[in-house]
Amino acid sequence: MMAVYVLYGVAALFVLAPIAITLGGSPRGTGVVYGAGIVVTLTLGVIALRCLFNPLQTSTVTLPLGLPWLGAHFRIDALAAFFLVVVNFGGAAASLFALGYGRHEHSPQRILPFYPVYLAAMNLVVMADDAFSFLVSWEFMSLSSWALVIAHHRVSDNVRAGYIYLLMASFGTLALLLAFGLLAGADGNYAFDAMRASHPSAALAALVLILVLIGAGSKAGLVPLHAWLPLAHPAAPSHISALMSGVMTKVAVYGFIRIVFDLLGPPDWWWSMVVLAIGGITAVMGVLYALMQRDLKRVLAYSTIENIGIIFVALGLALAFKTEGLAWAAALAMTAGLFHVFNHSLFKSLLFFGAGSVLNATGTRDMEQLGGLIHRMPQTAFVFLAGCVAISALPPLNGFVSEWLTFQAILQSPQLPSWGLKLMVPAVGALLALSAALAAACFVRAFGFTFLGRPRTPIASGAQETDSNSLAAMYLLAAACLIAGILPGIFIDALAPVVQSLVGGRMPVQTGVEWLSIVPIAESRSSYNGLLVFVFMIASGAIAAFAIHRLASNKSRRSPAWGCGYPDPSVATQYTADSFAQPIRRVFGTVVFRAREIGEMPPPGSTAPARLTVLLRDVIWDFAYSPIATGVTLAADRLNYLQFLTIRSYLSLVFAALVLLLLVLAIWP
Amino acid sequence: MIRDVAFQGGQMLLVLLLSPLLTGFVRKVKARLLRRQGPPLLQPYRDLIRLMRKDVVLADNASWLFRVIPYFVFAATWISASLVPTFRSGLLFSWSADLIAIIAVLGSARFFLALAGLDVGTSFGGIGSSREVMIASLAEPAMLMIVFTLALIAGSTQLSTMSAFMNSSEVGLRVSLGLGLIALIVVAIAENARIPVDNPATHLELTMVHEAMVLEYSGRHLALIELSAALKLLVYFSLIACLFAPWGISSPTAEPKLLIVGVAAYMAKLAGGGVLLAVFETAIAKMRVFRLPGFLGAALMLALLAALLRFVSRSF
Numbered sequence: 001m002m003a004v005y006v007l008y009g010v011a012a013l014f015v016l017a018p019i020a021i022t023l024g025g026s027p028r029g030t031g032v033v034y035g036a037g038i039v040v041t042l043t044l045g046v047i048a049l050r051c052l053f054n055p056l057q058t059s060t061v062t063l064p065l066g067l068p069w070l071g072a073h074f075r076i077d078a079l080a081a082f083f084l085v086v087v088n089f090g091g092a093a094a095s096l097f098a099l100g101y102g103r104h105e106h107s108p109q110r111i112l113p114f115y116p117v118y119l120a121a122m123n124l125v126v127m128a129d130d131a132f133s134f135l136v137s138w139e140f141m142s143l144s145s146w147a148l149v150i151a152h153h154r155v156s157d158n159v160r161a162g163y164i165y166l167l168m169a170s171f172g173t174l175a176l177l178l179a180f181g182l183l184a185g186a187d188g189n190y191a192f193d194a195m196r197a198s199h200p201s202a203a204l205a206a207l208v209l210i211l212v213l214i215g216a217g218s219k220a221g222l223v224p225l226h227a228w229l230p231l232a233h234p235a236a237p238s239h240i241s242a243l244m245s246g247v248m249t250k251v252a253v254y255g256f257i258r259i260v261f262d263l264l265g266p267p268d269w270w271w272s273m274v275v276l277a278i279g280g281i282t283a284v285m286g287v288l289y290a291l292m293q294r295d296l297k298r299v300l301a302y303s304t305i306e307n308i309g310i311i312f313v314a315l316g317l318a319l320a321f322k323t324e325g326l327a328w329a330a331a332l333a334m335t336a337g338l339f340h341v342f343n344h345s346l347f348k349s350l351l352f353f354g355a356g357s358v359l360n361a362t363g364t365r366d367m368e369q370l371g372g373l374i375h376r377m378p379q380t381a382f383v384f385l386a387g388c389v390a391i392s393a394l395p396p397l398n399g400f401v402s403e404w405l406t407f408q409a410i411l412q413s414p415q416l417p418s419w420g421l422k423l424m425v426p427a428v429g430a431l432l433a434l435s436a437a438l439a440a441a442c443f444v445r446a447f448g449f450t451f452l453g454r455p456r457t458p459i460a461s462g463a464q465e466t467d468s469n470s471l472a473a474m475y476l477l478a479a480a481c482l483i484a485g486i487l488p489g490i491f492i493d494a495l496a497p498v499v500q501s502l503v504g505g506r507m508p509v510q511t512g513v514e515w516l517s518i519v520p521i522a523e524s525r526s527s528y529n530g531l532l533v534f535v536f537m538i539a540s541g542a543i544a545a546f547a548i549h550r551l552a553s554n555k556s557r558r559s560p561a562w563g564c565g566y567p568d569p570s571v572a573t574q575y576t577a578d579s580f581a582q583p584i585r586r587v588f589g590t591v592v593f594r595a596r597e598i599g600e601m602p603p604p605g606s607t608a609p610a611r612l613t614v615l616l617r618d619v620i621w622d623f624a625y626s627p628i629a630t631g632v633t634l635a636a637d638r639l640n641y642l643q644f645l646t647i648r649s650y651l652s653l654v655f656a657a658l659v660l661l662l663l664v665l666a667i668w669p
Numbered sequence: 670m671i672r673d674v675a676f677q678g679g680q681m682l683l684v685l686l687l688s689p690l691l692t693g694f695v696r697k698v699k700a701r702l703l704r705r706q707g708p709p710l711l712q713p714y715r716d717l718i719r720l721m722r723k724d725v726v727l728a729d730n731a732s733w734l735f736r737v738i739p740y741f742v743f744a745a746t747w748i749s750a751s752l753v754p755t756f757r758s759g760l761l762f763s764w765s766a767d768l769i770a771i772i773a774v775l776g777s778a779r780f781f782l783a784l785a786g787l788d789v790g791t792s793f794g795g796i797g798s799s800r801e802v803m804i805a806s807l808a809e810p811a812m813l814m815i816v817f818t819l820a821l822i823a824g825s826t827q828l829s830t831m832s833a834f835m836n837s838s839e840v841g842l843r844v845s846l847g848l849g850l851i852a853l854i855v856v857a858i859a860e861n862a863r864i865p866v867d868n869p870a871t872h873l874e875l876t877m878v879h880e881a882m883v884l885e886y887s888g889r890h891l892a893l894i895e896l897s898a899a900l901k902l903l904v905y906f907s908l909i910a911c912l913f914a915p916w917g918i919s920s921p922t923a924e925p926k927l928l929i930v931g932v933a934a935y936m937a938k939l940a941g942g943g944v945l946l947a948v949f950e951t952a953i954a955k956m957r958v959f960r961l962p963g964f965l966g967a968a969l970m971l972a973l974l975a976a977l978l979r980f981v982s983r984s985f
């Protein structure tokens with residue numbers, strides 16, 4: 001029954017699109033579309049929660065749509081229910097934020113019709129139970145988000161971003177299409193049930209794994225298929241960026257989990273190694289790129305790549321444990337991965353909302369032009385800080401809990417018998433630890449240069465606090481980050497049925513543990529209590545403040561800043577985001593980005609300024625994308641010749657092709 | 670129950686009261702090694718009291734965050750210090766954060782301190798923060814690799830269990846332990862801004878990191894930051910002591926008189942560590958900032974090697 005209700009909700013979202021077209025650019029349209037969006041997504045979210053807590057009831061629907069002999073199958077099991085929760089609560093938060101944010105939109109008619117379709121498509125992908133519905137919904141999701149990416153099409157960067165996004169999305173879908181084709185086998189059983197029942201041979205399964213890594217991985221942003229993501233996500237309006245980064249990448253993760261853990265059958269021994277390696281590299285590369293960016297939304301987009309890397313490391317561990325039949329360890333890793341999926345959807349949406357508010361208030365995303373916004377936008381600064389702490393994996397917020405669980409899963413891996421994994425897992429663990437430390441640096445930089453310091457330009461000093469709807473959405477997400485951080489046991493238990501269905505085991509029940517701690521295996525081995533850490537921090541900070549104010553001194557006065565002498569009051573003397581990243585650029589960038597610094601000193605006596613030029617190269621773009629683009633252009637140039645032949649040449653070409661095909665058929669065994 | 674609360678409270682007070690003494694002791698020994706008289710042992714306490722009584726001078730554009738951060742940093746460091754076993758293991762709240770969580774709590778203190786360096790918008794604060802996060806980005810992964818190594822040896826990330834295991838006869842001499850100890854010492858030096866990574870004694874030197882970051886702080890805020898720095902030094906001393914020299918730590922079931930042995934052993938370990946640190950700092954010169962990645966990278970590689978050895982075989 002539940003699936004039917006969800007489909008009604010999806011239908012309501014589809015109906016919203018023509019309404020949005022008729023309302024067009026009128027100011028009422030924004031309120032209607034986003035208001036209805038909140039209502040529908042919240043309802044869907046509550047339904048999904050009910051499905052998650054009643055895991056035994058798998059609900060299915062078959063509609064007479066799609067392929068005539070197949071129909072459109074939809075199904076909500078525990079896994080789908082969990083991702084429906086992520087999609088719909090993310091959608092509700094984005095709609096609430098957009099109620100305020102969308103009023104500043106110059107051309108709402110370019111956004112409003114696509115927005116509900118986008119939400120509906122993400123719901124459908126998660127519910128789809130046959131390859132045809134899955135791919136159609138997937139394409140709906142890609143195309144509607146593409147339309148939203150190029151909503152501001154007069155900015156030339158956005159058009160380029162849209163073009164690259166479209167190319168990569170079709171490439172990804174092609175890979176998924178081939179993967180499903182292989183899974184369906186020669187008889188063309190496109191229903192997921194049939195795929196579950198039949199196990200492809202080892203070689204075919206390996207090919208499917210690679211194709212899924214390409215198809216779902218390119219949507220999720222795995223290195224080296226990530227190139228479109230940092231261009232497209234920031235180009236969209238900020239609530240769409242939040243949905244793309246916080247939610248759509250999770251739908252891609254869902255696609256990966258659905259195919260690899262559910263449809264593909266028992267995993268081979270080397271699969272986990274591939275996933276682990278890609279995940280670890282993605283995590284470190286993503287955060288290193290993020291550290292080099294000046295554009296606030298691009299920082300967030302690259303950080304999404306990092307978090308996807310962390311999720312894939314956890315999934316890779318789960319796959320490794322599952323292969324060896326260590327169900328309890330696989331459950332630990334899987335819980336860590338899924339919890340991080342949920343957590344990232346919370347804090348990445350929050351951060352994109354914050355970036356959107358800054359963008360609205362100042363009109364720029366360039367950190368080098370911002371600064372001092374904590375005075376002008378104190379509430380946005382507060383919630384953005386909460387998001388930064390959460391995403392930097394610092395206790396007591398939620399990002400830390402999922403990373404902590406991942407580390408606990410890594411500590412179980414010496415039990416794996418495979419030598420390759422024994423060598424690989426600690427290296428991946430080191431990459432994960434490195435990416436966590438760099439993420440903290442990245443978000444010190446993102447918060448510090450946007451909100452702290454002195455305003456670098458008049459637009460920053462004239463900013464105004466954002467509206468109450470946007471603030472409400474951000475406060476709700478920040479509160480959710482705190483709750484998931486201090487009471488993680490509830491969330492881990494809620495994930496148990498999902499994990500059970502995927503790896504055949506679950507983590508011990510957490511809600512019964514005294515003091516609300518989480519204990520993955522046994523208390524003598526490891527435990528963490530976010531609530532106590534939080535209470536202790538607040539209490540000891542408050543006690544210290546109280547004691548010092550009462551017993552010692554509580555007076556303070558203001559004076560000019562002291563930089564070992566009174567510094568030049570010009571704001572240009574401040575540290576910049578680029579100079580902040582310089583030490584890390586020197587340590588890591590010389591290899592990863594081939595960073596070079598060229599200093600030009602004027603000759604003695606000259607009054608010309610000295611110049612420092614920093615050259616960074618995107619190695620992946622240079623070595624993977626550029627050669628392909630050059631190759632395609634070259635081939636197109638060569639083939640262009642074929643368009644100017646005489647009729648005789650065309651006829652002989654057709655004849656030659658026919659003969660060749662017949663020959664192939666004749667020789668084919 | 671009351672006993673447990675008393676022990677936990679006792680540890681919290683002990684670390685709070687001891688930490689300035691440890692700092693004063695290290696300074697005194699360093700001064701004696703340099704043939705100076707040196708400040709009296711209790712000088713850090715006097716400094717703290719004097720600072721707390723003074724007015725706070727805030728920069729004109731300092732925000733509310735700047736004023737909250739000292740209390741937060743102090744709270745986070747104090748919590749870490751009260752969770753590391755010192756004289757008695759298995760304290761009341763010892764299970765509320767394992768070693769990974771303790772490292773992360775210290776990490777959040779550093780995160781906020783780096784933000785404080787950026788708040789006023791001077792270049793000193795910026796340079797300090799920027800170098801601090803660069804050092805942290807190498808030291809933190811090294812630390813986690815050390816944690817992995819030790820956790821795999823002891824089969825736990827719970828410090829009380831680890832310390833008890835390290836005290837038992839099952840440990841023996843292991844290659845990975847040796848590598849881990851060297852890496853841990855390097856990380857401890859870097860995290861506490863000691864020579865050769867940073868110089869805690871100077872204010873006016875372009876290579877400084879920590880002191881540049883907190884340059885804008887004054888009065889009670891500065892007192893809290895200094896106290897946190899002292900506590901952090903104590904945390905790393907206690908950590909190395911409870912993992913690599915766990916002798917004398919009384920177990921939860923031990924009879925009361927062993928507590929006195931525990932406290933005495935802890936003091937002796939702190940004093941021994943203090944002397945070693947002072948000798949090391951006197952014998953070595955400060956490094957250039959861009960030599961640091963090599964120094965810390967070596968620690969990271971040693972720790973990774975130790976972890977790899979543990980993953981590959983149980984006997985290393």
